[in-house]
Amino acid sequence: MNKFKYLSHSFIFLILGTIFFGIQNDFIIFRWPTKTIAFKEDNNLATKKRIKLFYWNNNKWINETTTILVSANLQDNVQHILNSWLNLLDEEKIIEKIFLQTALISEASNELFLSFDRNLLIEDHSTYQKLMLIEGLLKTLRENDIKVPKIYFLVYHKPMQDSHLDFSNTWPLEGFFKN
Numbered sequence: 001m002n003k004f005k006y007l008s009h010s011f012i013f014l015i016l017g018t019i020f021f022g023i024q025n026d027f028i029i030f031r032w033p034t035k036t037i038a039f040k041e042d043n044n045l046a047t048k049k050r051i052k053l054f055y056w057n058n059n060k061w062i063n064e065t066t067t068i069l070v071s072a073n074l075q076d077n078v079q080h081i082l083n084s085w086l087n088l089l090d091e092e093k094i095i096e097k098i099f100l101q102t103a104l105i106s107e108a109s110n111e112l113f114l115s116f117d118r119n120l121l122i123e124d125h126s127t128y129q130k131l132m133l134i135e136g137l138l139k140t141l142r143e144n145d146i147k148v149p150k151i152y153f154l155v156y157h158k159p160m161q162d163s164h165l166d167f168s169n170t171w172p173l174e175g176f177f178k179n
Helices: 002-024 074-091 127-143
Strands: 047-057 060-070 100-105 111-116 150-155
Touching: 047 074, 047 127, 060 074, 074 100, 074 111, 074 127, 127 150
Parallel strands: 111 150
Antiparallel strands: 047 060, 100 111
């Protein structure tokens, strides 16, 4: 009886070992019904669109027109718009090169989180210059039909720090100036 028990257990473990070896080396592939993926046709085609970029320089608003690719994804559109805006400010020598790392929209679509790779504001600038730089960003988003009422400004996914302005709370998209 003992020999039969050992022989049957050995045979069962040999079969299980072979099955596990086959699964591990992709000789045997299991597809669980809960893990099946339905392939969906991607109708998110990007199209070219002309946008306006606004910034404050020499005590007046200046706008430039550029072309970007827009899609149905609002986060991607915000990312493209703001990277174009940051590139324009760099070309005009208003700020040094800054990248927008992440643009995330809350699930309720009422908050936009903008995370930059470094501080957007120059510490030596006056409060007015800093406000007008932020207002240029807000105006650029407003004029390009980005309708997210509250914006968080972040640096490496932490609230932006400035000695003159408070970035611990959201900023309204409509800005603070009538323009």
